[in-house]
Amino acid sequence: MSKQYDAIIIGTGQSGPALAARLAKEGMKVAIIERKLFGGTCVNTGCIPTKTLVSSARAAHVARRGDEFGFTHDGSVTVDMKRVKERKDGGGRLYGRNRSGETGLPASGHPFRPPGHSHLL
Numbered sequence: 001m002s003k004q005y006d007a008i009i010i011g012t013g014q015s016g017p018a019l020a021a022r023l024a025k026e027g028m029k030v031a032i033i034e035r036k037l038f039g040g041t042c043v044n045t046g047c048i049p050t051k052t053l054v055s056s057a058r059a060a061h062v063a064r065r066g067d068e069f070g071f072t073h074d075g076s077v078t079v080d081m082k083r084v085k086e087r088k089d090g091g092g093r094l095y096g097r098n099r100s101g102e103t104g105l106p107a108s109g110h111p112f113r114p115p116g117h118s119h120l121l
């Protein structure tokens with residue numbers, strides 16, 4: 001069974017979801033195809049996960065320098081990498097939720113059902 005769309009967007013990285021929402025708002029029938037993780041590299045494996053790791057490292061670093069910052073704490077500061085990783089993996093917040101593919105495109109109200117790999121013939 002073939003379906004007709006006004007626009008087909010391949011990939012849900014930096015611009016795909018925003019473009020799909022914009023086109024849908026203009027009344028176009030839009031299909032969006034994502035082969036792996038909704039949100040693409042930045043929110044799933046790039047910018048955001050790496051910055052959460054950096055922020056955990058920074059928090060531990062600052063905690064160890066309490067004297068300099070004018071506070072004391074009992075005991076040593078130890079890093080639990082399992083918990084750091086859990087935090088990095090989203091804990092169900094921003095990209096954790098996107099990964100499930102259940103959120104749809106908020107601005108368009110269109111459901112999103114991953115995964116799918118597009119081929120141009």
Ligand SMILES: Cc1cc2nc3c(=O)[nH]c(=O)nc-3n(C[C@H](O)[C@H](O)[C@H](O)COP(=O)(O)OP(=O)(O)OC[C@H]3O[C@@H](n4cnc5c(N)ncnc54)[C@H](O)[C@@H]3O)c2cc1C
Nearest residue numbers: 011012013014033034035036040041042046047116117118
């Ligand atoms: C470790 C790391 C840290 C980073 N940190 C930063 C940072 O701090 N600041 C910054 O500005 N940038 C950062 N980047 C770069 C940033 O993540 C990328 O520039 C950005 O995500 C690229 O966006 P994009 O939409 O072009 O591609 P992507 O986010 O990769 O999106 C492309 C999407 O299209 C899908 N796709 C591709 N082909 C098909 C197909 N044929 N069918 C179906 N789906 C398909 C892919 O699965 C993917 O989801 C980082 C990257 C990495 C790896």
